[in-house]
Amino acid sequence: xxxxxxxxxxxxxxxxxxxxxxxxxxxxxxxxxxxxxxxxxxxxxxxxxxxxxxxxxxxxxxxxxxxxxxxxxxxxxxxxxxxxxxxxxxxxxxxxxxxxxxxxxxxxxxxxxxxxxxxxxxxxxxxxxxxxxxxxxxxxxxxxxxxxxxxxxxxxxxxxxxxxxxxxxxxxxxxxxxxxxxxxxxxxxxxxxxxxxxxxxxxxxxxxxxxxxxxxxxxxxxxxxxxxxxxxxxx
Amino acid sequence: xxxxxxxxxxxxxxxxxxxxxxxxxxxxxxxxxxxxxxxxxxxxxxxxxxxxxxxxxxxxxxxxxxxxxxxxxxxxxxxxxxxxxxxxxxxxxxxxxxxxxxxxxxxxxxxxxxxxxxxxxxxxxxxxxxxxxxxxxxxxxxxxxxxxxxxxxxxxxxxxxxxxxxxxxxxxxxxxxxxxxxxxxxxxxxxxxxxxxxxxxxxxxxxxxxxxxxxxxxxxxxxxxxxxxxxxxxx
DNA sequence: ACAAAACAACCACCTAGGTACCACTTGATG
DNA sequence: CATCAAGTGGTACCTAGGTGGTTGTTTTGT
Numbered sequence: 001x002x003x004x005x006x007x008x009x010x011x012x013x014x015x016x017x018x019x020x021x022x023x024x025x026x027x028x029x030x031x032x033x034x035x036x037x038x039x040x041x042x043x044x045x046x047x048x049x050x051x052x053x054x055x056x057x058x059x060x061x062x063x064x065x066x067x068x069x070x071x072x073x074x075x076x077x078x079x080x081x082x083x084x085x086x087x088x089x090x091x092x093x094x095x096x097x098x099x100x101x102x103x104x105x106x107x108x109x110x111x112x113x114x115x116x117x118x119x120x121x122x123x124x125x126x127x128x129x130x131x132x133x134x135x136x137x138x139x140x141x142x143x144x145x146x147x148x149x150x151x152x153x154x155x156x157x158x159x160x161x162x163x164x165x166x167x168x169x170x171x172x173x174x175x176x177x178x179x180x181x182x183x184x185x186x187x188x189x190x191x192x193x194x195x196x197x198x199x200x201x202x203x204x205x206x207x208x209x210x211x212x213x214x215x216x217x218x219x220x221x222x223x224x225x226x227x228x229x230x231x232x233x234x235x
Numbered sequence: 236x237x238x239x240x241x242x243x244x245x246x247x248x249x250x251x252x253x254x255x256x257x258x259x260x261x262x263x264x265x266x267x268x269x270x271x272x273x274x275x276x277x278x279x280x281x282x283x284x285x286x287x288x289x290x291x292x293x294x295x296x297x298x299x300x301x302x303x304x305x306x307x308x309x310x311x312x313x314x315x316x317x318x319x320x321x322x323x324x325x326x327x328x329x330x331x332x333x334x335x336x337x338x339x340x341x342x343x344x345x346x347x348x349x350x351x352x353x354x355x356x357x358x359x360x361x362x363x364x365x366x367x368x369x370x371x372x373x374x375x376x377x378x379x380x381x382x383x384x385x386x387x388x389x390x391x392x393x394x395x396x397x398x399x400x401x402x403x404x405x406x407x408x409x410x411x412x413x414x415x416x417x418x419x420x421x422x423x424x425x426x427x428x429x430x431x432x433x434x435x436x437x438x439x440x441x442x443x444x445x446x447x448x449x450x451x452x453x454x455x456x457x458x459x460x461x462x463x464x465x466x467x468x469x470x
Numbered sequence: 471a472c473a474a475a476a477c478a479a480c481c482a483c484c485t486a487g488g489t490a491c492c493a494c495t496t497g498a499t500g
Numbered sequence: 501c502a503t504c505a506a507g508t509g510g511t512a513c514c515t516a517g518g519t520g521g522t523t524g525t526t527t528t529g530t
Contacts, residue, residue, distance in 0.1 A: 094373040130365035138329040148383035152426035153305040191387035
């Protein structure tokens with residue numbers, strides 16, 4: 001990609017803000033961008049990691065879920081929802097071990113791609129990035145530990161309330177990140193099934209903690225949601 | 236610690252074999268060791284991460300479980316069992332964010348400690364280690380993804396069988412790593428409770444997949460265990 | 471604007487697995 | 501060797517939540 005690409009500046013500024021590329025110089029980012037190509041994923045576009053990934057991706061806009069699934073039962077469990085500034089597939093960047101994870105676009109997704117080998121070369125050229133990557137992975141690790149233990153340590157209602165709380169926008173009381181997600185995606189996020197999510201959303205509506213209008217969930221009573229999340233109170 | 240410490244050579248060779256310190260030169264490892272002090276943790280010795288950790292630890296021998304818990308119900312979920320060559324707490328090394336995880340010795344544990352700041356200085360001095368750390372974290376990440384999704388995607392029986400399979404020693408058909416672990420530790424590993432583990436161990440015994448004698452579990456029918464783990468067959 | 475597909479709500483049933491016991495064994499300790 | 505605590509086996513009960521199906525409502529594509 002060359003600087004005369006109409007989206008060049010927008011791409012550059014997204015890269016600059018990416019935690020993965022924290023502390024990288026503008027020159028190094030421009031060098032990186034020059035080797036990248038743009039790609040658009042439409043919703044439901046899907047990628048498996050069973051074929052070892054030879055391309056490294058940066059997300060410019062849109063949302064991507066990373067999930068595992070059980071082909072026998074058809075159930076899925078989402079481990080991350082990635083958005084602008086995030087990258088994948090980091091693990092294939094570090095080593096060539098296979099691991100069976102799936103990626104699927106939840107929206108229209110704008111990504112920048114670069115061949116894995118070139119990304120490795122770039123990293124070796126600008127080794128300062130190692131620290132940023134470590135920091136990035138550490139953050140992911142922490143999230144992942146919660147995902148891992150939430151299912152056994154907390155009930156689905158508590159997990160739902162916690163998920164909502166994690167996504168409330170301070171002013172509007174709206175749920176930015178997970179809004180417009182169908183119930184079964186929410187189910188995947190907290191490790192349960194669609195019908196159980198539906199059941200609990202009704203429960204929270206009934207007791208006045210939230211309101212729902214055309215897929216947008218609004219938080220009405222933050223305090224109540226908090227007490228549900230902390231298992232202090234059963235509605 | 237100085238080279239005339241009676242265990243010096245043993246410590247050095249454990250460090251040399253640690254994946255966390257992969258590719259480090261002998262000189263750098265000796266520099267590291269010179270700043271470390273030894274410590275012994277007895278079984279059940281316990282450490283919380285709520286006070287931000289100011290010490291970095293290397294495990295020389297013994298097993299340490301890393302777990303999260305729900306203080307209300309008393310349930311625990313183990314995310315890792317660390318042993319010789321492993322390190323903790325990596326996350327506090329990367330940044331100073333709090334995260335509530337607990338560590339507990341399962342055996343007598345030999346650890347080497349070093350103040351967090353000195354460890355950071357050492358890393359900066361020998362930056363080649365960054366790659367090894369990344370690799371190490373990546374491996375952990377992969378394990379963690381399985382832990383995170385196993386509970387929702389597979390039944391407890393399947394998870395138990397999988398855990399056993401992960402630990403069979405090729406020759407003796409014995410379960411090295413998890414042997415001598417009480418049932419409730421096994422329960423913590425697969426995200427369930429003691430009585431359920433007991434129930435399923437009986438089940439596997441009854442159908443001849445394993446035998447149990449004085450805490451040692453032996454695998455009798457590997458094939459059967461495999462088919463249980465793959466959900467092909469319900470005993 | 472209309473048909474088709476996707477999604478949400480609701481219900482009724484069912485089972486995996488969690489809770490709470492008690493009784494037996496084992497191994498450690500004074 | 502007597503006692504005590506820890507670990508285990510086993511049971512009965514119960515409920516959270518998963519399954520499947522039906523209906524009505526949005527959203528989407530043509």
